[in-house]
Amino acid sequence: MRVLQLIDSLEAGGAERMAVSIANTLSESIERSYLCATRQEGLLKASLKPEVSYLFLNKTAKIDSAAIMKLKRYIKQEQISIIHAHSTSFFMATLMKLLRPGLKIVWHDHYGNSDYLEARQYKMLRLCSQYFSLILSVNSVLETWAKNHLKCERVSYLSNFATADAAQVLQTELKGTPGKRILCLANLRPQKDHPTLLKAFEIVNSHHPDWSLHCVGQDFEDAYAHSVYELVSQLQLQEQVFFYGSCPDSSAIIHQADIGVLASASEGLPLALLEYGLGGLPIVATNVGDCSSVLPKTLHEFLVPANSPEPLAKQLMVLIADADKRQQIAKLVKGYVLKEFSALAVRDKLMTFYDSL
Known part of the structure; x- marks a missing residue:
């Protein structure tokens, strides 16, 4: 079996990390595992195992004939039988299917705004x-949506999974006081709702001024990012809130933190929460998408409504106030994530799907 993971970029987003993780995991189980980035390379390229064959198309337009023919030749040369297309790469995968009808196309829906599906533009997706x-689909809401709106007979749920690299070299040293750091792994996108997080942290800071907030994720240098930095200044949190941009050493970063937080307005199944869990962090998150599936039911008190700074701050302070409780909760979350979201379990399920094609 030869399977190609197809993704638009290798920047450090959730869909991108899953494409790399699947390619790496499959490299140990199938004849040949491939990954192709269509438009842009990025930090995640360094995470690919040597056993994964890699192709970059440098596609510059929606219909880029040079990129299309390059991928067609590569698929023929390598005798690839399945394209596993992630997110918006479905269009290129469809073109390959039209050029090589024997190919099987698996489309992986990582859509992060699953709480606002009524606004999703999907005319081209439906056609393809x-x-x-x-x-x-990465959660049950997206699974139901695909069954009701798209033209594919087979739709299934496949959970995300995270892998922790214990030997990862530390490149990013967090500022602030050790033992008193809150970490948010999230690109600077409106969906991640940094303003709610900052307003919650302002409340936390008024009670615990020695704690700090550390935001790791890509800065797209747009209006949203500018508004986030402006809010930090307005709230006078410049000495307690730190931004690091996109970083390649998330596992090493997690080991420097004490609490993991996510304040998203909408989610699919966020990899950040799985990474927090594997890294031994207690978690406070908004109850959106499938965030609740990452925590055992006994810990659902740490899931709060979206767009609600006060409940978010309250649960953060519950953890801040009790170091023993933080350790106990972190142990529970780690055990739960290892059991429910292991790479091996997801790999076996994925292999069953591939075999059925």
Whole structure:
């Protein structure tokens, strides 16, 4: 079996990390595992295992004939039988199916705004979906949506999974006081709702001024990012809130933190929460998407409503006030994530899907 993971970029986003993780995991289980980035390379390229064959198309337009023919030749040369297309790369995968009808297309839906699906633009996706052999959705809401709106007969749920690299070399040293750091792994996108997080942290800071907030994720240098930095200044949190941009050493960063937080307005199944859990962090998050599936039911008090700074601050301070409780909760979350979201379990399920094609 030869399977190609197809993704638009290798920047450090959730869909991108999953494409790399799947390619790496499959490299130990199938004849040949491939990954192709269509438009842009990025930090995650360094995370690919040597056993994964890699191709970069440098696609510059929606219809880029040079990139299309390059991928067609590569698929023929390598005798690839399945394209596992992630997120918006479905269009390129569909073109390959039209050029090579024997290919099987698996489309993986990582759509992060699953709480606002009524606003999703999907006309082209619906058209292309008739050529898919299988759709994989990262949560049950997206699974139901695909069954009701797209033209593929087979739709299934496949959970995200995270892998922790204990030997990862530390490149990013967090500022602030050791033992008193809150970490947010999230690109600077409106969906991640940094303003709610900052307003919650302002409340935390008024009670615990020695604690700090550390935001790791890509800065797109747009209006949203500018508004986030402006809010930090307005709240006078410049000495307690730190931004690091996109970083390649998330596992090493997590080991420097004490609490993991996510204040998203909408989510699919966020990898950040899985990474927090594997890294031994207690978690406070908004109850959106499938965030609740990452925590055992006994810890659902640490899931709070979206767009609500006060409950978010309250639960952060519950953890801040009790170091023993933080350790106990971190142990519970880690055990739960290892059991429910292990790479091996997801790999075996994915292999079953591939075999069925």
